[in-house]
Amino acid sequence: MTGLPQTNIQRINDVLSNKILIVEDEALFARAVAKHLKKAGFDCECAENLADARALAKQFLPDLVLLDMRLPDGNGLDLIAELVDKNIKVIVMTAYGEVADAVQAMKLGADDYLKKPIDLEELLLVIKKNEKAFELQTSLDYAKQRNTHASDSVQLLGDSPAMQSVRMQIDRIAQLGHLIDAIPPTVLISGETGTGKDVAARMLHLTCAKKEKPFVHVDCASLPAELIESELFGHEKGAFTNAVTSRPGLIESAEDGTLFLDEIGEIPFALQAKLLNVLERRVVRRLGSTKERHVPARIIAATNRNLHQMSNTGQFRSDLYFRLNVLSLTMPALRERVGDAVQLAKHFMHLTEKRYGLTTHSLSVSAVEAIQDYAWPGNVRELRHQISRAVLLSSQPTISAEGLALPNYAVEMASQQGDDSNAVPTLDAAEKGMLISALETSHNNISKAARHLGITRMKMRYRMEKHGISL
Secondary structure (H helix, E strand, O other), rough: OOOHHHHHHHHHHOOOOOEEEOOOOHHHHHHHHHHHHHHHHOEEEEEOHHHHHHHHHHOOOOOEEEEEEEEEEEEEEHHHHHHOOOOEEEEEEEEEEEOHHHHHHHHHHOOEEEEEEOOOOHHHHHHHHHHHHHHHHHHHHHHHHHHHHHHHHHOOOOOOOOHHHHHHHHHHHHHHHHHHHOOOOOEEOOOHHHHHHHHHHHHHHHOOOOOOOOOEEOOOOOOOOOHHHHHHOOOOOOOOOOOHHHEEOHHHOOOOEEEEEEHHHHHHHHHHHHHHHHHHHHEEEEOOOOOEOOOOOOEEEEOOOOHHHHHHHOOOEEEHHHHHHHHEEEEEOOHOOOOOHHHHHHHHHHHHHHHHOOOOOOOOOHHHHHHOOOOOOHHHHHHHHHHHHHHOOOOOOOEHHHHHHOOHHHHHHHHHOOOOOOOOOHHHHHHHHHHHHHHOOOOHHHHHHHHHHHHHHHHHHHHHHHOOOOO
C-alpha cells in the first residue's frame, strides 16, 4: 500500500466530502485505509461483518461503501442490492482469483471494483472518477426533470386573431420539420421584450420529432464579454489561462435537440462570423482545437432588436441575418392582442395562488377595465409581475384597479412640470376635467355621464376610481 502526495489529497478533498463505510474483516487493513481517507477529508467508519455493515448503513448513512467480498458472516454480494436500493454507491474489493465475484457485483449494481492488495492512490482516483460520474448523471437527471416540468407549463394563451396566427405559424413550421429527415431550417423569432419569444421557441421544440432531446436556452445578453466565446464554442485544456480541463460549449451541449439563442442581436460582431460558420457548415471547433465537431442541433434565434436595420448600419452581419432569417415568426405586443390581457391576468393570478398556497382571488370590474385600458409596455412579462404582486399584497379576495398599482406615466410628468401655468395640460388632467364636467352636467348620474362621454358605465366607474373622483 502506498501513500498519496499531499497535493493530490488536497485536490480530491476540494471535489469530494462523502461519508465512506469500509466493510473489511481485516481490521488493520481497514484502519489503515480509513486513516488515509480521513487525511483526504473523508468521514469514515469501519465494519468487520455484514451485520455491523447493515447497522452502520442505517446510522452512519454513508454515500459510498468499500465492500470486501469475503466476510465472516457471508458474502459481500448479499449486501450490494440493499445498498443500491438506498442510492449508496458501492466499490467492491476482490482478492486475486475472484474476478467472477467482481463481475457478479457489477451486475447487481456496484459502481466499480478494485483488486487486492489495494493501492491507496488508485483507490482515491477510483473514488474521484465514480463521484464525477455520479455528479454528471445527477446533473443530467436534474436537467431532464427541469425541462420536463418546464415543458409541462409551456402554453401560448390567448384567443385573439394575432395569437391564433402565431399558433398556426408554429404548427406549419412543425410540419416542415416532420416532412424532412435533415435538420429543420433556422427560425428567427422577433418581438418586443416580454412578448413570450422564449415560450414560442420552446413550443417549436415540443412540436418537433426530437422533443425529448435537450433544449438549451442561451441568453446572449447575459454572457460575460470575456467568456462568451468559450461558453458558446467550448475550449480545450490549456487554450487560455485557467483552462485546466477541456470543456464542450453550449452549442455542443444541445446535441441533436434545440439550441435557442435568445437576444441574438447582442452577440459581439467579432464572433458573428464564427457563428455564421456553425450555421452554414454545421460544425463547431473549440478554442485551442483543430478538430471540428458536427452540430446536429436545430437552431432558433430570438431578438427584440431590428436586425435588418442593424445589418444596414453595419452593427450586425447581413450574411448572418439572412442565414438566421430562413423562417420568421413575430410575437405580437400585448396591446395588439385584443381581449387576451384579462385572460392572461386570470391565468397568472391562479398560478400565483397555487404557488404560494393562497385562497382564490377575483378581479373587480375596475381592475378588468384597468387591464384592458393599460398599454402594457413590458407586455406579458410586466402583466405577470403586476398580477403576482397584486395577489401577494391583497388583503381582500377581490383585487381592485388600485390594487394593481399600474404605473401612471402622465401623473409623473405632471408632477415634474410643477406649477407652471403655461404648461400644456397632461392627458390625465384633461381626462379628469372631462369626467368632473360630465358628472356635473348629469347631476352625478354615472350612467348619463358615461353616455355623454361615449363610454360604458364600467369604464366610467374605472376612470372615476383611477382619478379619485367620488360622489
